[in-house]
Amino acid sequence: MAILNYVNPFHIFREFVRNPIEAFVLHQYLGYKKKTEDGINNVKELLYRAGIISVFVTAILWVSIFMYVVFYYTYMPNVTHMRPVHLQFKSCDEQMGLCSFPSAHVQLTKYSQMLMSAQPYRVRLVLDMPESPINKELGMFMVCAQMRAKGGVLVSSSCRSAMLRHRSCLHEFIRTVVFSPLLLSGVNEERQQLHVELFSDFEDDQNLPVTDAYVELQSRHAQIYACELQIEAHFTGLRYCMYHYPKLSAAIGISTNLFFVSLIFILSWYHLQDGLPDFVKSKFGDIKTETDPDDEKKFLKKVKLERTDSSMFFDDESLMEELKHMDEPKKT
Known part of the structure; x- marks a missing residue:
């Protein structure tokens, strides 16, 4: 009976053909399955690590940008403050004209301080004057200003001279002929803007911050359409670079913040790594402890x-x- 089993073709086919083929196919299947599972696990681990790294890099980048923006708006003052100046005067009863110098009180701020301390400012008065015969014959006149703190305390005062720019008769004739269409249509007017610089390097005192300005034109014959007080910050040093080169300054500032924030994060990570749970440590690799x-x-x-x-x-x-x-x- 045993001999018949050995010579049985079905037994021979099963033992020498089918079983080896099934074993080979099963071995290949299990091998490919294990490789596929290992590949999927590796991809999952890679995506997990990439996700964590991208989150931390994004957070560090936004923290660096936020720090630079906070520093910029804290360190840089407002560039220009503009206030309209409404001149007042005492009119004459007996004759036409002004019986007092035109003056105005300009409230710069209702709060305690508007200007940044230790920052130089240029204070100028812009006068919009018509080219009338009276203004042309007026010549030089004085413009005075006083900077006062809360309660009317005098901080600084200044007086500067001003006058219209001279134009010859030939210049006036040619200019009138060339600009006659604009003058007739009302697009252009015969006027000049005088920029009178009252303070070149005015610095606000932290103990007596300026809140009001008093302006006076020491001429009863000056004709003025309107005037405006301009306070412009005069930047030097780091503020000059940050204002005139904002992109370069932002790149350098954010890169510097990024370096120091990354350094602090890496040192904190290695310092706190010993206190992390075991399942977190296993995600980033075994932590080897050195023995003495x-x-x-x-x-x-x-x-x-x-x-x-x-x-x-x-x-x-x-x-x-x-x-x-x-x-x-x-x-x-």
């Missing part, structure tokens, strides 16, 4: 003495293996 060589030598000597007393065979390699197995729970 002196403690290891003392332990080897102690084990040798114990084995010598018990008359056991030992060698250094076996002791090192035991040490390795004893340290494995600590490394996980």
Whole structure:
């Protein structure tokens, strides 16, 4: 009966053809399955790490940008403050014209301080004057200003001279002919703007911050359409670079913040890594703890003495293996 089994073609086919093919196919299938699972796990791990890194990089970048924006708006003052000046005067009863100098009170701010301390400012008065015969014959006149703190305390005062720019008769004739269409249509007018610089480097005092300005034109014959007080910051040093080169300054500032924030983050990460849970440590790799060589030598000597007393065979390699197995729970 056993002989018949060996010569049975079905048995021979099953033992030498079908079973080897099934084993080979199963082995290949399991191998590809394991490789696929390992590949999927590797991709998941890679995506996980990439996601965490991208989140931290994005957070560090936004923190750097936020720090630069806060520093910019804290360190840089407003460039220009403009206030309209409404001139007032005392009119004459007996004759036509002004019986007092035109003056105005300009309230710069209702709060305690508008200008930044230790920052130079240029204070100028812009006069919009018509080119009338009276203004042309007026010549020079004085413009005075006083900067006062809260309660009317005088901080600084200044007086500057001003006058219309001279134009010859030929210049006036040619200009009138050329601009006659614009003058007739009302697009252009015969006027001049005088920029009178009252303070070149005015610095506000932190103890007496300026809140009001008083302007006076010391001429009763000056004809003025309107005037405006301009306070412009005069930047120097770092503020000059940040104002005139904003893109370069932003790139340097954000890069500097990014470097220091990244350095602080990396040092904090390595400092706090020992206190992380085990499942978090396993995501980023095992953390190896260094052992003191002196403690290891003392332990080897102690084990040798114990084995010598018990008359056991030992060698250094076996002791090192035991040490390795004893340290494995600590490394996980």
